[in-house]
Amino acid sequence: MGSLARGSLSVAAVDARGIVKRFAGQVALRGVDLRVAIGSCHGLLGENGAGKSTLGRVIAGVHKPDAGELAVMGKPARWTSPRDALRAGVAMVHQELAFCPELSVAENLHLGRWPTRGGFVQRRAMESAAREALVPVGLDIDPARAVGSLSTAQEQLLQIAQALASGARLVVFDEPTSSLDDAECQRLLALVQRLVREGLTVIWVSHRLPEVLAICDRMTVLRDGEMAGELEGSNATEERLVEMLVGEHRELRAAKAETAPPPRDLAAPAEQAPAFLRVEGLQGERGLGPIDLEVRAGEIVGLEGLLGSGRSRLLATLFGLLPRHAGRVFVGDTELPPNNVRAALNAGVALVPEDRKRQGLVLGLDAARNVALGQEARWQRGALLDLAAEQHDTHAALAELDVRGLRPGAAVAALSGGNQQKVVLARWLSQSPRVLLVDEPTRGVDVGAKAAIHARLHALAASGTAILLVSSDRPELRALSSRVIPMARNVT
Ligand SMILES: Nc1ncnc2c1ncn2[C@@H]1O[C@H](COP(=O)(O)OP(=O)(O)OP(=O)(O)O)[C@@H](O)[C@H]1O
Ligand SMILES: [Mg+2]
Known part of the structure; x- marks a missing residue:
C-alpha cells in the first residue's frame, strides 16, 4: 500500500472501458466504463439486477468479460480467476458464504496453502499467523474457532482480514452492511474509512444511500447494465442519487411509494x-x-x-x-x-x-x-x-x-x-x-x-x-x- 500517490490522476486503481458481460443470452453489462481513483472509496449503486455484483466480479476476476478492456493499477488485467486478481492486489468481500463453516478461522485463512514441515501441518504457526492477520480489522477471536460459529459481522471482518493479509490494495465490498445491525455497521464503516486513509482503494456496493453518502468520495450509478451517471461526493444528495437510480421509472415508483x-x-x-x-x-x-x-x-x-x-x-x-x-x-x-x-x-x-x-x-x-x-x-x-x-x-x-x-x-x-x-x-x-x-x-x-x-x-x-x-x-x-x-x- 501507499507506494502509489493517493488520488493520482495518471494511474487509476481501476480503468474499465466498454465492459460487456452476457449470461446465457442475457446481457448483464452493456459496455460499462468505470474509473476509480487510487486511495478512494468509490460507491457503486443501482437497482436490483442493474449489474453491480457482475461488475464487481469482473474486477475481482470471478467473471471474464465478453468484451472491453480492464486495467488495474495501470496494468492490463486479463485474469481468468480470483486467484489471478488477488495476485495483482484485488480482492472481493462477498455477502454470502465465503468460507468453509466447519473449518477453523486459521484453517480458512490458509485455505489451499497450509504451512507444513516434513509433511506435518504447522498448526501453531498457522494460528499465530492468523492471530496477526486479525489485528488490522480488530477481530478478537480464537483462531481455532470454527468459522460456522461466527456472526455475519465477524465473518465479514474475517474476509477483510484475509484480503489485507494477501496484500490486497483494492477491495470490492458487495453489500457488506445489509446483514449488520447499527453498531456493527458503524464499526465497519469506521474501519473502511481508516483503511482508505491508509491507502486502500475501495469499491462499495450498497443500497443504503446515507451510508454511501457518508463514506464515498465518488459514486457511479448503473441502470440495466449501463452507466446511468456519476456524482462527486461533495455534490451528491439522496434525491439526486434516487433520481439517477430509478431514471424514467420515477413517477411510477413515487406512485407506488404513496x-x-x-x-x-x-x-x-x-x-x-x-x-x-x-x-x-x-x-x-x-x-x-x-x-x-x-x-x-x-x-x-x-x-x-x-x-x-x-x-x-x-x-x-x-x-x-x-x-x-x-x-x-x-x-x-x-x-x-x-x-x-x-x-x-x-x-x-x-x-x-x-x-x-x-x-x-x-x-x-x-x-x-x-x-x-x-x-x-x-x-x-x-x-x-x-x-x-x-x-x-x-x-x-x-x-x-x-x-x-x-x-x-x-x-x-x-x-x-x-x-x-x-x-x-x-x-x-x-x-x-x-x-x-x-x-x-x-x-x-x-x-x-x-x-x-x-x-x-x-x-x-x-x-x-x-x-x-x-x-x-x-x-x-x-x-x-x-x-x-x-x-x-x-x-x-
Ligand atoms: N450467473 C448468472 N447467470 C445468469 N444471469 C446472471 C448471472 N449473474 C447475474 N445474472 C444476471 O445479470 C443481471 C445483473 O445481475 P447482478 O447480480 O450483477 O445485479 P446487481 O446489480 O448486483 O443486483 P442486486 O442489487 O439485486 O444484487 C441480472 O439480470 C441477473 O439476472
Ligand atoms: Mg448484487
Whole structure:
C-alpha cells in the first residue's frame, strides 16, 4: 500500500472501458466504463439486477468479460480467476458464504496453502499467523474457532482480514452492511474509512444511500447494465442519487411509494381483534426465551433487538424449524405441536426466512415455480391443476414486487441477489397467511422495491393477517410496526 500517490490522476486503481458481460443470452453489462481513483472509496449503486455484483466480479476476476478492456493499477488485467486478481492486489468481500463453516478461522485463512514441515501441518504457526492477520480489522477471536460459529459481522471482518493479509490494495465490498445491525455497521464503516486513509482503494456496493453518502468520495450509478451517471461526493444528495437510480421509472415508483397506508391506522382496531398468534413461555435453542407474546389480526408487531438476541431464532422456532424446548404456541384456537413445520403450515403460518438461499428458494427452479411451491392446492380443481390460473397468479405476484431479469424456465439462481429476495417474498405474500413471520423483508432490495414490499405488508395486515416482523433496519421497523417488542440479548 501507499507506494502509489493517493488520488493520482495518471494511474487509476481501476480503468474499465466498454465492459460487456452476457449470461446465457442475457446481457448483464452493456459496455460499462468505470474509473476509480487510487486511495478512494468509490460507491457503486443501482437497482436490483442493474449489474453491480457482475461488475464487481469482473474486477475481482470471478467473471471474464465478453468484451472491453480492464486495467488495474495501470496494468492490463486479463485474469481468468480470483486467484489471478488477488495476485495483482484485488480482492472481493462477498455477502454470502465465503468460507468453509466447519473449518477453523486459521484453517480458512490458509485455505489451499497450509504451512507444513516434513509433511506435518504447522498448526501453531498457522494460528499465530492468523492471530496477526486479525489485528488490522480488530477481530478478537480464537483462531481455532470454527468459522460456522461466527456472526455475519465477524465473518465479514474475517474476509477483510484475509484480503489485507494477501496484500490486497483494492477491495470490492458487495453489500457488506445489509446483514449488520447499527453498531456493527458503524464499526465497519469506521474501519473502511481508516483503511482508505491508509491507502486502500475501495469499491462499495450498497443500497443504503446515507451510508454511501457518508463514506464515498465518488459514486457511479448503473441502470440495466449501463452507466446511468456519476456524482462527486461533495455534490451528491439522496434525491439526486434516487433520481439517477430509478431514471424514467420515477413517477411510477413515487406512485407506488404513496400506496402505503399510514401504519398507525392499524393500531386502534387491532386492540379488539382476536389474537391470531399467542406464545406462552416459549424456550428454544441456545438460551432463547422464555418469551410471551401475542399478535392480533391486522397487527404488525416488530421485534427489536441486537443481532444475536434471538429474533430470527424465535421466528424459526415458532415455525417449527428449530426445536422448541418449552412453552405453548397457539394459532387462533389451534395449539401447534413443537418442531412440526407441516402443522404450522396447515394452521396458516408462513415464514419468510432471513437466509433466502438456504431456506427460501429452490435455486434450480424458475421464479414462477418457486412462487407456486407448496401452494398447489390453490389451483387444484378436482384431480386437475388449473395451470392457467397458476401462471396468472404467480406472474401477478412477481410483477407486484417488480422482479427483474425473469426468463421463463431460467433457474432462479441466475437472478441478482435482490431479485431472489423478491421471489421469496412474492411466494409468501401471495398466500395471504393467517400469521406471517417475516425476517428482514427488505434486505438487499432497492428503494423502489422496498416501498412496494412495505405497501404489500400493510395491505396484508389490513386484510387481517397477523404479522411478526424482524428487521435490523430501525426506521423500517418503526414505520411498519403498530407495536414494537424489545428482545434482550440472552444468548452466548
Ligand atoms: N450467473 C448468472 N447467470 C445468469 N444471469 C446472471 C448471472 N449473474 C447475474 N445474472 C444476471 O445479470 C443481471 C445483473 O445481475 P447482478 O447480480 O450483477 O445485479 P446487481 O446489480 O448486483 O443486483 P442486486 O442489487 O439485486 O444484487 C441480472 O439480470 C441477473 O439476472
Ligand atoms: Mg448484487
